[in-house]
Amino acid sequence: MNRTAELGQYPTPVWVAEALVERYFAGLGAGDAVLEPSCGAGSFLGVIPPEVPALGVEIDPVLAEQARRNTGRRVITGDFTRAEIDFRPTAVIGNPPFRTQLIDAFLERSHALLPEGGRVGFILPVYTFQTASRVARYASRWGMEQTLIPRNIYRGLQCPLCFAIFSKDRRRTLVGFALYRETVASHGLEARYREAMEGTGRGSLWARVIDVALDELNGEGALADIYRVVEGRRPTDNPFWREQIRKVARTHFPRVGRGRYARRSQETLPLVA
Ligand SMILES: C[S@@+](CC[C@H](N)C(=O)[O-])C[C@H]1O[C@@H](n2cnc3c(N)ncnc32)[C@H](O)[C@@H]1O
Incomplete structure (x- = not known):
């Protein structure tokens, strides 16, 4: 050169x-x-x-x-x-x-x-x-x-x-x-959560992620539990997806205690978040 x-x-x-x-x-x-x-x-x-x-x-x-x-x-x-x-x-x-x-x-x-x-x-x-x-x-x-x-x-x-x-x-x-933080956030998730986000289906992407997490938590859990299972073995300091989960859990999931949310019944699944 x-x-x-x-x-x-x-x-x-x-x-x-x-x-x-x-x-x-x-x-x-x-x-x-x-x-x-x-x-x-x-x-x-x-x-x-x-x-x-x-x-x-x-x-x-x-x-x-x-x-x-x-x-x-x-x-x-x-x-x-x-x-x-x-x-x-x-x-x-x-x-x-x-x-x-x-x-x-x-x-x-x-x-x-x-x-x-x-x-x-x-x-x-x-x-x-x-x-x-x-x-x-x-x-x-x-x-x-x-x-x-x-x-x-x-x-x-x-x-x-x-x-x-x-x-x-x-x-x-x-x-x-646009979509840079979101892409990094989705790539950092455990495989099954990433699949939940990438697959087609009813409801918002983050609502599907929370559905999978609440299944794993036997039906209900605190936000901290949801973060823990979603992030799995690769803790990240990316605040983006935690923020999404918190917002979507608050708006679309039944609250069963302070900061605790439960699985939705199939009929109440929202079409958009
Ligand atoms: C693309 S030219 C730009 C020059 C000037 N900024 C301009 O816009 O006309 C890049 C310049 O960086 C200098 N350069 C390369 N590596 C450098 C480094 N590590 N520290 C300082 N200058 C460097 C090169 O000699 C070259 O003059």
Whole structure:
């Protein structure tokens, strides 16, 4: 592999960098600080408003020097995943090389450097988000939002692209992603519960899961018992399916004590949850 391909050296057109910063980081001010973790010759670094402190990092010394000259900003020559960085950014903006492990390492380092409320904005290949488990892993630490952008902003690029914002805040909101948490939740269930969810039948999916659990519990049980049998030997910290079970049990199953529910009679099965 040549050096360009190995280091993912595909510069972003300046107009693209400018449009993305204007659209997604319009509120940047003198109280912010922007870090460009793989700044190349400085496409993003050069469009950060002059009053906003900014720092570049670039592994290739030739490009790092070009970025210094092109932008007048300080640029650390080094590997962003391990370089010593004496700068506390409120935003990390750029275009890391399109290698999944490296993207993960860039996100990891960004998370460590950013304060609560800080944001990352990266151009990424859409395949970064193609599996539910990967997205769920990101979503356990970040709120996330993504928007498609044209792949042919880079000449000859074959993969679809998006601009993704990762927000380090407690809300963990997902915008532009659907069914990821649900998919991970259903894959984590014991086989018979997964079958109950995936098979066709009457009633909501989660109601069928609860039916199977209450059968296993001899007709009735507390929510904690239902969670325990559903999750089986693979306890998970995914709150999503517990929330679903709690909601559906409350609305569709007879309550027989504090937080305890019983099997439904066949006639009362709801068609939807
Ligand atoms: C896709 S280019 C993007 C350059 C610039 N952000 C832009 O948009 O024009 C990726 C850049 O990352 C640099 N790079 C690769 N691995 C790196 C690492 N571990 N740390 C810092 N820079 C790295 C490459 O040399 C290349 O300049």
